[in-house]
Amino acid sequence: MALIDNVIKSARPKLYDKVKKNVLLFKDKYIGDRDKIVQDDIFRIIEEIPELELILFPIKDDELSGFICVYKGEFFTYINTYQPREKQIFAAAHELYHFARAKFSDEEAFKTNFRELLKSEALEEKQLTNDIDIEDAKANLFAALFLVPKKLLKEELDYYGIKTEEEVDKLELIKLMDTFAVPYKTIVLRLYEIEFINREKAEKLLEIPDRDPEKGILKLINLHQIADRWQQRTREVKLGCLRPLIHENENLELLPLRRINKDKEFIEKFEEND
Structure with a gap:
């Protein structure tokens, strides 16, 4: 089964609409501006949420992206700053979904005992398979919708003069990656989800390697130095409380x-x- 068959937009359109609504509700409550390019401002947003404490530090582990938990009624989210900045940003938005899910849950036990460990493999694809939990799939979709709003994505397409899916190529995609500070697959899937590219085009783009410095997207990023700022391992430390x-x-x-x-x-x- 192809990846496109497994994304929530294809497999569960009603669930897609529900998650999209949750993103808008979250933005109304904690940000106020629904249409905003977030990038690494995600960390300031988290720090301004009274109930949520942000912890940043590097662990030399490409598998561990972060976690979120509750201690004495307060939420803590950790992001591994050893990983590329784009992954840190996506992981932070991913954890915001779990925060919202736990915060607004009617189950008291869920609020008091909540914890979630985020591995890199769960960030790579918004799937609905046995390999990725449904909550992680919803969290990935939440992050993608949060970081790449449809209105702003269309505005960027207009800005770059991309009118049809035939004009979408690797170079244009890394320009969009640079604008929104998100991974390659996120941009491709968002273009598919807003119906700017069709299934066949999306599948072909998703076949392109995106993490190999010798070929594909990462090689192109290094060559053109577009979106390369989001590939940096910042190793930032913020220990909060x-x-x-x-x-x-x-x-x-x-x-x-x-x-x-x-x-x-x-x-x-x-x-x-x-």
């Missing part, structure tokens, strides 16, 4: 002293490298 929480655990004797000292060493290590 982790240190105050560690001190609280120590003062209230909530954790063994050995564990607290280990946590302190962890914090100090990253602050030294910041």
Whole structure:
């Protein structure tokens, strides 16, 4: 079965509309501007959500993109800044879906015990298969709709003079990647979802390698230096309220002293490298 058969737009159109509505509701509540190119402003958006704490630091692991969890009623989301910036941005938007899902859930147990680990493979494709959980598929769609709104995507197509699907080529696609700071597959699938390109065109574009520096999209990005800023591994460190929480655990004797000292060493290590 082709990837196009598995994306939510094709397999579950009503679910697609529901997720799209959820994106608009989220933007109305937390941003106010539905039509905005977000890029790495996603991190400022997260920091301005009172109930959500953002943690950034690099782990040399291309498989781990991030996670989100609840501790004492507060949500924490972690993003691995060792990964390319475009992946960090998409992972952050992905986790916003899980935050919204948990925040507005009617199930109290879900709110208090919620946690979700995000691996890179779950970001690669918006699939509905046995390999990717339905919630991750919905979170990927949420992220794509959040980061690449239909109205702005059409405006960018007009700006670049792309009137028909025949004019969509690899160079034009990396220009769109640069504008929206999202992975290659996200741009292709968004063009398919807004019905600018047909199924056959989308499938051909999705066959092009996008992570190999020797060929395909990444090679083109490096050659033209378009969208290359979003391929950088920023290794940014932002520990938020982790240190105050560690001190609280120590003062209230909530954790063994050995564990607290280990946590302190962890914090100090990253602050030294910041």
